[in-house]
Amino acid sequence: MSTLLIQNARTINERNQLIPTDVYIKEGKIQSIGQNLAKLGLSAEKIIDVQGGLLTPGLVDVHVHFREPGFTHKETIKTGSLAAARGGYTTVCAMPNLDPVPDTVENWQAIEDIIQKDAVVNVLQYATITKGLRSEELVDYQALKEAGVFAVTNDGVGVQTAGTMYLAMKEAARVGLPIVAHTEDESLLFGGCMHHGKKSEALGLPGIISATESSQIARDLLLAEETGAHYHVCHVSTKESVRIIREAKQAGINVTCEVCPHHLILSDEDIPSDNAIYKMNPPLRALDDQAALIEGLLDGTIDCIATDHAPHTDEEKAVSMTEAPFGIVGSETAFSLMYTHFVKTGRFTLKQVVDWMTIRPANIFGLSCGTLDIGSPADLAIYQLDKEIEINADEFESKSFNTPFIGEKVLAETLYTLVNGKIVWSKEG
Numbered sequence: 001m002s003t004l005l006i007q008n009a010r011t012i013n014e015r016n017q018l019i020p021t022d023v024y025i026k027e028g029k030i031q032s033i034g035q036n037l038a039k040l041g042l043s044a045e046k047i048i049d050v051q052g053g054l055l056t057p058g059l060v061d062v063h064v065h066f067r068e069p070g071f072t073h074k075e076t077i078k079t080g081s082l083a084a085a086r087g088g089y090t091t092v093c094a095m096p097n098l099d100p101v102p103d104t105v106e107n108w109q110a111i112e113d114i115i116q117k118d119a120v121v122n123v124l125q126y127a128t129i130t131k132g133l134r135s136e137e138l139v140d141y142q143a144l145k146e147a148g149v150f151a152v153t154n155d156g157v158g159v160q161t162a163g164t165m166y167l168a169m170k171e172a173a174r175v176g177l178p179i180v181a182h183t184e185d186e187s188l189l190f191g192g193c194m195h196h197g198k199k200s201e202a203l204g205l206p207g208i209i210s211a212t213e214s215s216q217i218a219r220d221l222l223l224a225e226e227t228g229a230h231y232h233v234c235h236v237s238t239k240e241s242v243r244i245i246r247e248a249k250q251a252g253i254n255v256t257c258e259v260c261p262h263h264l265i266l267s268d269e270d271i272p273s274d275n276a277i278y279k280m281n282p283p284l285r286a287l288d289d290q291a292a293l294i295e296g297l298l299d300g301t302i303d304c305i306a307t308d309h310a311p312h313t314d315e316e317k318a319v320s321m322t323e324a325p326f327g328i329v330g331s332e333t334a335f336s337l338m339y340t341h342f343v344k345t346g347r348f349t350l351k352q353v354v355d356w357m358t359i360r361p362a363n364i365f366g367l368s369c370g371t372l373d374i375g376s377p378a379d380l381a382i383y384q385l386d387k388e389i390e391i392n393a394d395e396f397e398s399k400s401f402n403t404p405f406i407g408e409k410v411l412a413e414t415l416y417t418l419v420n421g422k423i424v425w426s427k428e429g
């Protein structure tokens, strides 16, 4: 269909006011946006009345794990992109801890081919920083960039040696690829499975100290300064990380970073027992870390919110925290959780949360999405803001439902998600 009119939506303006809005879509693009467009005599082949639903640019998630190829029992590009769509996401960036890993143009292109065939939202596939995610040999950034790669990362593991990171940044800066970093110094891990502190001691579980993350960020910030590379830090979780990234930004270092909803909403004190549903990397930190992450968003140190959607099976999570894999799913709950915990409580404005989940992540990587500008692709999400729903695993599009938020009551349920003016997910199915 070539024309679509969305009626009776509400959008959030610069002053954080909800404004009645219609959107007229032609050939997949936003042709016109404003109040009461039907009065202008615009006729559309299809009209959807969304009855006051909040309309935002489709959300942008720079950190998801789709597990294909290699681990398709946990997720596939199809199910992961459907989960993203259900969460209101229309552009997501998929991590490379796959099998085979996208460390060559050929491997990366093979994933691209599946994306073209199966993905219901826009999926950008990361390539790796090094061959096989090992901190040894760099991949061919020039060739990957020419093939269309937008950024490189070894997410899932840190780059262990400074020399490798230095050479990676130098070459990435030369060809214009951002380096996206999971920061974790394995020599500081000591077998930990949750944040090191009073709670890990109380539960008798091995802890992960904050410096496991922050000391590697400190190293990398200085290497980014030395090389001029664009350095993006994944899932920042500690107050020390926030502090040194703030200082680095003040010093003019080209650094950006993301935070995950679970690190904003929960702390290690919320872990009731040895339960692997609370196990993710980096771990839920202390209350003062959580406060620093919130402050980091508010003062611009942290650039955006990303989910780190990390599907694992029930069986894998049904064991002790010392044994289970790290990671929780997040695509389908992120916006509802942020709205319920932070907007409804007055801690963030709706405008701030929407920006941190749309235009801010898009801007980090220069992606042309995350806006409602006339002429841009009609990538949109519409939510029912004020009806309470329960997070229910049976309703997940993801193959996995490993999240501690199952059973929680939240607001802001997704009604429709559109990509290029086409409904790719709707509540009615």
Ligand SMILES: NC(=O)N[C@@H](CC(=O)O)C(=O)O
Binding pocket: 065, 097, 155, 156, 157, 182, 279, 280, 281, 282, 308, 310, 311, 325, 326, 327, 328
């Ligand atoms: N976040 C996680 O706990 N796990 C991720 C890897 C990662 O993001 O580091 C995964 O791939 O499962």
Ligand SMILES: [Zn+2]
Binding pocket: 155, 156, 157, 182, 234, 235, 281, 282
């Ligand atoms: Zn990671």
Ligand SMILES: [Zn+2]
Binding pocket: 063, 064, 065, 095, 155, 156, 308, 310
């Ligand atoms: Zn990840």
